[in-house]
Amino acid sequence: MIHVGLAEIKFAEEPEILRTMGLGSCVAAILYSESKHLAGMAHVMLPDSGLARTKTFPPGKFADTAIPEIVRVLTDERRIPLCTLKAKLAGGAEMFQLNRSFPLVSIGERNVAAVKEQLNKFQIPVVAEETGKDYGRTIEFDTGSGELVIRAISRGKIII
Amino acid sequence: MHSLSALRPAHLDLLKELGNIGAGHAATALSQLLNKRLKLKIPAVSVATLAELNEDDAEKHVAAAYIRVDGELEGHFFMVFEAAHAEQLIQDLVPGGSTFDSEIGVSAFCEISNILCGSYLSALASFLRVPLNQSPPVFAxxxxxxxxxxxxxxxxxxxxxxxxxxxSLYDCEKQNEWKGKLIFLPVPGSMDVIFNMIEGKTSM
Structure with a gap:
């Protein structure tokens, strides 16, 4: 089991499982090769690196740096043809009903939209997603089967 | 203060002391509200990278109230109870066994967080001699x-x-023991007000 923490990107091959716990407004983006059983997962916190006020940051933090970084590693380093990559997404919830306390309005929804925009640029299809709504998620991606298991409190598990 | 990596042990000690002062007042307020004796654990101050944070407790089922703090010092205040403990807390406060299935349970929980955050902040405000404000709580x-x-x-x-x-706050009575956490995350850019104190400077 490989754990992907906040703002991290991790890669794994069969038979490894990529896991991230307690996703709220963050989005987990998984890019994978079905035939090579290889995947990269990013735990994206924010939509746009233009928001950053730090000189350096982990590329996994922002949608517009995380997706290009996963694509770079999978296509340049691992030599996987770009056109064979697929994506699955989970997360992007709004955890608080009264959101007025947060200046980052609808951050979950914006994270999902920003990740999709990046995937669209690389023409990587989103084959499945379980995003939005108002609950936390723990997810596990099986590099062998390409299945993404999503667990939420008192909602059981969903496989996409 | 530009980066958290510049923090020295003296800074962390001062933050711990602030946590102690704030939580001490909050514990007294809750103790009076519930009319029971509470124990307070010595505060822990940690500086953690983002990747280090999402670990053991990430999946824990909790009830939490969130309050935004602004003024001279900005930050984020959370009151967190494990779900079962939160039910116990509400039942202690609202006779008749109200729970989170009802509006009243959620309002009671938020009101407790409001009172605790208020006493935490008023202790900090008088210690630092700066005004602090709090937003209404939101619940999840x-x-x-x-x-x-x-x-x-x-x-x-x-x-x-x-x-x-x-x-952490503990209920001292053995029969219905619960534990709650008060977590304050200060905004680094606004922490000059704290650190000027140990540098011997004052803005007043």
């Missing part, structure tokens, strides 16, 4: 990691690490 019951996510995302704009000042 879910995985702890998911509940903290939005605030961490906001803090992560300014730094790749965050500071947590964490204090």
């Amino acid at each position: 019951m879910d995985m702890q990691g998911a509940i903290f996510g939005e605030v961490l995302a906001e803090l992560s704009i300014d730094d790749n690490s965050v500071i947590l000042i964490n204090t």
Whole structure:
């Protein structure tokens, strides 16, 4: 089991499982090769690196740096043809009903939209997603089967 | 203060002391509200990178109230109870066994957080001699990691690490023991007011 923490990107091959716990407004983006059983997962916190006020940051933090970084590693380093990559997404919830306390309005929804925009640029299809709504998620991606298991409190598990 | 990596042990000690003062007042307030004796654990101050944060407790089922703090010192205040403990707390406060299935349970929980945050902040404000304001509480019951996510995302704009000042409260009576946590995450850019104190400077 490989754990992907906040703002991290991790890669794994069969038979490894990529896991991230307690996703709220963050989005987990998984890019994978079905035939090579290889995947990269990013735990994206924010939509746009233009928001950053730090000189350096982990590329996994922002949608517009995380997706290009996963694509770079999978296509340049691992030599996987770009056109064979697929994506699955989970997360992007709004955890608080009264959101007025947060200046980052609808951050979950914006994270999902920003990740999709990046995937669209690389023409990587989103084959499945379980995003939005108002609950936390723990997810596990099986590099062998390409299945993404999503667990939420008192909602059981969903496989996409 | 530009980066959390510049923090020295003296800074962390001062933050711990602030947590102690704040949580001490909050514990007294809750103790009076519930009319029972409470224990307070010595606060822990930690500076953690984002990747280090989402660990053991990320999946824990908790009830949490969130309050935004602004003024001279900005930050984020959370009152967190494990779900079962939160039910116990509400039943202690609202006779008749109200729970989170009812509006009244949620309002009671939020009101407790309001009172605790208020006493925590008024202690900090008088210690630091600066005015502090608090937003109305918002409530969520879910995985702890998911509940903290939005605030961490906001803090992560300014730094790749965050500071947590964490204090636990315990019910001393054995029969219905519960434990709650008060967590304050100060905004690094606004912490000059604290650190000027140990540098011997004062803005007054």
